[in-house]
Amino acid sequence: MAEVQTTFVKAINAALARAMRADERVIVLGEDVAEGGPYTTTAGLAEEFGIERVINTPISEAAVCGAAIGAAQAGLRPVVEIMFIDFLTLALDQLVNQAAKAHFMSGGQLTVPLVVRTQGGAGSRSGAQHSQSLEAWLTHVPGLKVVMPSCAADAAGLLASAIADPNPVVFVENKSLYFRRELAPEDPAPVPLGRARTLRPGRDLTIVALSRLVGEALSAAEQLASDGIEAEVIDPRTLTPLDLDTIAESVRRTGRAVVAHEAVYTGGFGAEIAAQLQAAAFDFLKAPIQRVGAPFTPVPVSPPLEDAYRPGAAEIHRAARIAAHWDEPFAASPEPGAVTAP
Amino acid sequence: MKELDNQRLVWIYTQMLRIREFEERVKGTFEEYPGVIRGHTHLADGAEASIVGSLATLRPSDQLMATYRCHGYPLALGTDPKAMMAEIYGRSTGLCGGYGGSMHLVDTERGFLGTSGIVGQGIPQATGAAYAAQIRKQDQVVLCFFGDGASKQGAFSESLNVASLWKLPIVYVMENNSYNVVTRVEQEDANAAAGEPLAMKAKAFSMPGVTVDGGDPIAVYEAVGAAVDRARSGAGPTLVESKVYRLSAHGNIIAPPGVPLHYPEHEAIEVFGAREEYEAALRGDPVPRFRARLISDGSLTVDAADQIAAHVREEMQVAVQFGIDSPYPEPEAALHNVYA
Numbered sequence: 001m002a003e004v005q006t007t008f009v010k011a012i013n014a015a016l017a018r019a020m021r022a023d024e025r026v027i028v029l030g031e032d033v034a035e036g037g038p039y040t041t042t043a044g045l046a047e048e049f050g051i052e053r054v055i056n057t058p059i060s061e062a063a064v065c066g067a068a069i070g071a072a073q074a075g076l077r078p079v080v081e082i083m084f085i086d087f088l089t090l091a092l093d094q095l096v097n098q099a100a101k102a103h104f105m106s107g108g109q110l111t112v113p114l115v116v117r118t119q120g121g122a123g124s125r126s127g128a129q130h131s132q133s134l135e136a137w138l139t140h141v142p143g144l145k146v147v148m149p150s151c152a153a154d155a156a157g158l159l160a161s162a163i164a165d166p167n168p169v170v171f172v173e174n175k176s177l178y179f180r181r182e183l184a185p186e187d188p189a190p191v192p193l194g195r196a197r198t199l200r201p202g203r204d205l206t207i208v209a210l211s212r213l214v215g216e217a218l219s220a221a222e223q224l225a226s227d228g229i230e231a232e233v234i235d236p237r238t239l240t241p242l243d244l245d246t247i248a249e250s251v252r253r254t255g256r257a258v259v260a261h262e263a264v265y266t267g268g269f270g271a272e273i274a275a276q277l278q279a280a281a282f283d284f285l286k287a288p289i290q291r292v293g294a295p296f297t298p299v300p301v302s303p304p305l306e307d308a309y310r311p312g313a314a315e316i317h318r319a320a321r322i323a324a325h326w327d328e329p330f331a332a333s334p335e336p337g338a339v340t341a342p
Numbered sequence: 343m344k345e346l347d348n349q350r351l352v353w354i355y356t357q358m359l360r361i362r363e364f365e366e367r368v369k370g371t372f373e374e375y376p377g378v379i380r381g382h383t384h385l386a387d388g389a390e391a392s393i394v395g396s397l398a399t400l401r402p403s404d405q406l407m408a409t410y411r412c413h414g415y416p417l418a419l420g421t422d423p424k425a426m427m428a429e430i431y432g433r434s435t436g437l438c439g440g441y442g443g444s445m446h447l448v449d450t451e452r453g454f455l456g457t458s459g460i461v462g463q464g465i466p467q468a469t470g471a472a473y474a475a476q477i478r479k480q481d482q483v484v485l486c487f488f489g490d491g492a493s494k495q496g497a498f499s500e501s502l503n504v505a506s507l508w509k510l511p512i513v514y515v516m517e518n519n520s521y522n523v524v525t526r527v528e529q530e531d532a533n534a535a536a537g538e539p540l541a542m543k544a545k546a547f548s549m550p551g552v553t554v555d556g557g558d559p560i561a562v563y564e565a566v567g568a569a570v571d572r573a574r575s576g577a578g579p580t581l582v583e584s585k586v587y588r589l590s591a592h593g594n595i596i597a598p599p600g601v602p603l604h605y606p607e608h609e610a611i612e613v614f615g616a617r618e619e620y621e622a623a624l625r626g627d628p629v630p631r632f633r634a635r636l637i638s639d640g641s642l643t644v645d646a647a648d649q650i651a652a653h654v655r656e657e658m659q660v661a662v663q664f665g666i667d668s669p670y671p672e673p674e675a676a677l678h679n680v681y682a
Contacts, residue, residue, distance in 0.1 A: 027477075052477055058507070063500030066466020067473055073455055074405065074474035093463050093497075104679045106448035106456060107439030111682040142680050166682035 002186040008177045011152035011184055012041045012117075015159040016079065020049050023077060026163060029055040029064060030081030030117075037081060039119070039178055065091035065116065069099045069168070072114040077163060085120035085172060086129050092137075099168040100143030114168045115159070121174035121212055121262055122310050128298035131306075133263035135172045135210075139239045139272065145169040145193060146239040150177070150214035153184035154237055157191030165193060174212045174262070194241035198250070202232035205324055206250040207316060208273055209235060210261040213292070217260055220316035229324045239269055247273065248280035255286035256323040260316050265293025287326030290319040343399065343567035346560065351641050354398055354559050355632055356650050358390035361414040362629050363658045364423055365590075368413065368430060368444070369605055372594060375666060376602045378431050379594070383444040384411040385605075388557075388589040389517055391628035394418050395562025396485060396515055396584070399570045405453040405475070406485040407468040410445035411588075412457045415487070419452040423657060424664040433668035440671045441679060462488060462495030465514070469501040472512035472579075483573045484512045485566070490540055491522035494530065502547040502581065509578035513569040516540060516581065517556060519588045524609045541583035549579050556584035557628040587623040 006014075020026045028042055028049075034056045036043030046054040057064045061082060068078035082088050088095070095116065102110040122131040138146045145167055149155040155173065162169040199214065200221055209217035214235045221231040232250050236243055251257045257277055259270035274289040292315045300306050346354070365385040371378055386393060393414040400406070408415050413430075417423060421437065429436030430444045438448055448456040455471055458464030468486035475482035492498055493516060505512050518540055520527045527534040533542055544551025550572070554565040562584055569580035591606045606612055610620040636642035 058500070058503060060500035060504060062463075062497045063466045063469065063504050066463065066497060066501070067470030067504065070407075070455070070467030070470025070472075071474040072470070073467065074471040076474045076477075078470075093460055094466060097460050098458060098463060098467060102456065103682050105438060105442040105446040106450070107437070107441045108679045108682070109438065109448050109450045110456060113682075145681075 003183045004186045006152050006182055006184045007179050008152045008155055008173070008182065009039055009041045009179065011156040011188070012159060012173070013043060013045070015156040015188070016042065016045060017048060019160060019163045020045065020053065025075065025077045026079065027053045027055065027071070027076055028079045028081070029057055029068060031057055031059055031083055033081050038083060039175065041117070042081065061087055061090035062094055065094040066098065068114055069094055069102070069112055072112045073102060073110050077113050079115045079117060079163060082116055082118040084130050085118045085134050086132050088118060088134065095138070095144065095168065095170070096141050100141045103167070104143060111166045112168045113166045115162045115171055116168070117171045117173065119173040119175045121176050122294070122299045122306055123176045125301055125303060125306060127301045131299035133261065133294070135239060136263055136267060136269045136272075138170050139269055143168065144240060146172065147193060147237065148172045148211045148239060149237060150211050150235050151184075152182040153188055154191055154197070156184065156188040158193065158237060160188070160190040161193050164190065169193070172211070176212050191237065193238045194243055196234050196236045196243035196246040198232060198234050198246065200231070200233040202230035202254065204229045204254055205231045205256040205258065205320055206247070206254045207231050207233045207320060208247055208257065208259045209233065209316070210239070210269065212262055213260040213311065213316070216311075216313040217316050219313035220320060223313070223317050224320055227321070229320065231320060236273075242273070242276070244276050244280060248277060251277055251281045252284040255284050256326070258290045258292060258316060258319045258323055260292035260311065260319070262311060263293055264296055265291055266296045268293045287323045290323045292316050292319050343564070343571055346398070346563060348641050350398065351636060354394050355636055355642065356654070357394040357418040358559065358629050358632060359650060359654050360423070360657070361390045361393065361417050362387055363654045364417055364426070364661065365413055367427070367658045367662050369590065371662065372602070372604050378666065379444070379603065380599070381443055382410070382593050382596070383430065384593045385590040386411050386414045386588070388623065388628065389519065389586040390414060391559035391632060392515070392517055392556035392562050392584040392586050395559035396487070396566045398559070398563050399567040400483070400485065403453070403480065404483045404485070405455055405471050406487065407455050407464045407471065408457050408487040409461070409464065409489060409492070410457055410459045411489070412445065412447050416447050416449045416452065416454050419449065419454055421449045421452060421454070423661040427661040427665035428668045431665040431668070432670065433665055434671040434675070435664070435668040439675070439679075462492030462497045464488065465492065465495075465497050465501045469505050469510060469512060472505065472510040473508065475511050476508070481574055482511065483570050485515060486512055487515045487517060490516060490518040490520065490527050490531065492516070493540060493543055502544070502549065502579070505579040506547040506549045509576060511573040511576070512579045513566060513573055514579060514581045515566060516583045517586050518583050519586050521588070521592065521609055523592045524613045526614070539583055541581055544581035549581060551581040551583065553583040553585065556586035557626055557631065559628070559632060587626070589623065589627065
């Protein structure tokens with residue numbers, strides 16, 4: 001298939017436009033979306049589809065999210081943009097108590113074909129209220145699906161599937177990925193929700209990484225290869241539903257696993273993956289499953305602090321070496337985290 | 343708005359009585375069949391005129407959302423009371439298969455898009471349904487019911503702003519029963535504390551706000567009907583404050599398993615010692631009041647009224663029996679309907 005030079009935001013933008021062209025029930029609403037939003041993900045949509053389908057809303061996350069739920073229940077396919085995942089707190093009742101439970105409580109009468117697009121992640125010196133990774137909260141709620149793409153091609157394919165899905169889907173992007181130059185198929189096929197992608201095969205160790213940490217995991221895997229450790233890298237792509245089969249199959253082969261995400265390590269989704277993995281592959285494990293995440297602190301602004309806070313290839317590499325050398329003497333190490341306390 | 347002819351007036355009275363009788367049977371279940379209802383129930387006795395007067399303004403393609411005090415709306419829309427009672431009893435034959443219960447009745451076929459058990463949080467969804475109606479251009483209107491307490495939620499303010507800004511075809515019906523569980527509205531609402539009607543909140547959102555006697559179904563029909571006409575014409579939303587007095591306590595008592603549940607005395611008496619206030623409300627009970635009015639103006643004979651009452655009693659007795667006789671869902675059903 002022909003590939004083109006693109007970026008994550010352009011892929012999202014094109015996927016929205018494709019969905020809106022294909023189905024007039026698809027509408028986009030959120031703060032400043034008709035103007036393109038702060039990251040240009042919705043640029044040009046209002047010009048093509050009109051402001052009746054690309055709706056600038058007040059700064060009213062509860063009403064906007066709730067109105068989208070109501071519109072979805074009444075037959076539309078709304079895609080809401082919550083500008084920063086940090087603002088999702090303002091719409092959580094709508095997501096958690098309303099959207100996630102409508103199908104269930106109505107005995108299947110209601111469906112909520114809704115997508116909530118939002119973005120998180122640190123690295124832009126934006127401070128503790130514009131930088132978080134809160135996806136784990138959402139995975140704790142039956143009825144919601146949670147998607148976290150790591151590249152432009154998957155973003156386009158997963159967004160198409162999310163819009164077509166009859167359930168509420170939270171689509172969590174990472175702002176650090178937005179403007180990298182990437183290659184992606186010119187006409188990307190939908191990527192089914194609940195199917196992981198193996199980006200690199202390896203026999204010694206499995207690295208399961210989410211969102212921005214997928215690229216970091218690939219860098220770490222390069223470095224590990226030069227250390228003589230062949231790491232397999234898997235991107236689950238969707239957290240709910242989770243493709244445990246692909247991950248567990250890999251870990252049964254390699255016997256060692258590192259789970260990496262940018263979210264705070266305590267209560268992060270890595271804990272869930274680790275718990276499910278130990279149950280699915282206990283007899284095959286040669287080392288404790290290692291976790292990589294941010295330390296248990298709000299995201300700081302000051303550049304040296306934020307850089308130290310944010311986990312990346314170095315932390316994955318370190319965790320992978322602990323797992324790989326576990327059975328050797330003196331290999332044990334403290335809990336992984338981006339910051340090593342002095 | 344259509345004139346209410348005789349037949350329609352009798353229909354309104356019949357629906358009011360059906361709601362009252364249904365809820366009497368819900369209340370009665372606590373004594374007749376202890377343990378059959380364990381969770382929360384909230385009765386709308388006292389609000390029947392407001393409910394039926396409002397719904398009488400709708401066309402079949404219109405939609406509505408309501409609160410956890412929700413038994414009345416589907417009854418007036420024609421939902422089978424047997425399925426409703428079975429739902430309240432948690433049976434597999436229930437309207438929502440036993441997944442919703444008393445607080446979460448839904449009947450999408452009749453335009454009843456459901457309720458929120460979280461105060462005020464259904465308002466945005468009703469607003470979104472109105473947005474869908476607006477862009478579908480099929481002349482649909484949405485009625486959004488909530489209580490006086492909900493008007494202090496952010497979701498209320500956010501939604502009314504959006505609805506007025508976008509001129510959505512929706513009517514917000516605030517059933518003001520003067521109590522947030524046991525807190526009186528004057529204790530928690532700045533307008534009420536200042537002696538002003540709650541309908542004046544509409545002014546903040548540049549929409550009409552009207553206050554109506556929610557015990558008079560014809561007055562409600564006229565006020566909500568004018569607002570529905572306005573919404574359908576594209577002129578935007580209205581806030582209707584319908585003043586009702588709930589004749590039962592907020593809900594049944596909450597107690598650990600094994601302890602029988604019941605309805606306590608109304609908060610006016612139990613908490614505020616305002617027996618006279620409550621007795622005055624009882625004297626103004628909208629159901630006998632409307633019956634007397636229809637009889638005195640010749641719209642209904644005493645015999646016909648008694649026949650309606652007998653028929654309704656029978657209908658709701660059948661509903662109770664159906665619920666009692668219905669099976670519970672299989673345990674595996676707990677895992678169904680999580681995702682569509």
